Amino acid sequence: MANIFFIIPAGGVGSRMQADRPKQYLKLLDDQTVLESTLNLVQSLENIHSGTLGISENDAYFPILNIPKDQLITYSAGETRSDTVFLGLKALSNIAKPDDWIIVHDAARPGLTHEELELFITEVMYEEDSIGGIMAMPAVDTVKQVAHGQITQTIDRETIYLAQTPQMFRYQYLYQAYEEALTKNLAITDEASAIEALGYKPYIYQGYPHNFKITHPTDLRLMRFLLEERKLCE
Template identity: 40%
Template sequence: MHNFQPRHFAIVPAAGSGSRMGAARPKQYLPLLGRPLIHHALAVLCAAPEIDQVFVVLSVDDAEWARHDWSMLGPKLRPLFCGGATRADSVLGGLRAIAGEVAQTDWILVHDAARPCLAHWHIEALVRELAHDEVGGLLAVPVADTLKRADERRHVLQTVPRDSLWQAQTPQMFRYVMLRRALEHAKDVTDEASAIEAAGLRPRLVQGDATNLKVTYPLDLHLAEWILKHRQGHDR
């Protein structure tokens, strides 16, 4: 059956500490609309009919996960306590942990724990556009702003042409076998697409939108809250 209908599995690496937020607890557990930040993306992934199972990769000594109630997200959600020092380590740890449950050609969607404004239409667009792609790809947004390269004193060295530049987002979706092989060989990458690129392949860019923002600084939490509040009543 797998030859004809590959399944889709989500992996959410959430073993990081989120140091730039300056908070006492890891970023993925900061409160957002009364729930941990990570809850929002997990809820959308678990509710997506395209996705068979959702694995969240936590650090071995994560004590915060058990303090929250995840039961409303249903049986698709499974925590894996095998996270590593980097995102790539955590994703690879997750891929190794689920090796016995997935087929080599099944799709893996890796999503940032710190992107709480994921919507179902993002997943649907990614799955639809990449269904017959040999490599896979990622959600991304064309760069709209003028880009400046700075020197060490924060003065402008040059303006960087933005033509053909895209800002990478997640989910990033690749076949299990290709992603695992790529990450085994390229461990210092900051996203999955970079590992696939290092293997000599060219991921496809699927246009997303700016609402799928990454919470990096404290202000981003307020932006995420605004997006989620104003999206209610629409397709989430």
């Protein structure tokens, strides 16, 4: 059977958080950082073999995290998220087979439950002729296209999905997609856009509102509230 590996790009500085440290090292619940919560999520699943973590070269916070590190490959992040993911794929080149699965998940998305992640993995793996897929949320608001501060048209929201992570693809396809995209300087913002540039149509799995990316201070407060509520319900 194919193995499953993960890549978590965590080299960002999170400037929009206006904090004294990168947002992945801010505290959530029970004195646990955002990154610890995300890593605990992916490392707790038995069907995930191991993975890589891209961190800043002079990262002073990661060494003191209380997480299992024996199955985790760390490497220096690139200048962009795309560079960091591609370096993660390269870091797996000696252990990942072409048909193995790679899950890329944002360090600042700790809101999924283990069960939700497992359901996503199962759905993508057993989708007919699947090379991979992503979590995404259907747009619920009216979507406007804007140029120079003015609306140019209203877009049919029935065709619009907002991409999330995890995004999960076969190793050989994802490696090829990133290699070509970066060589050709294509504007790719996630794994799916790289795969699409090869002419493939990734599978869409409906995501969850609580799987938002922590970007602003209000996001951090909301995630703390959600995790506290979840803990009370356990």
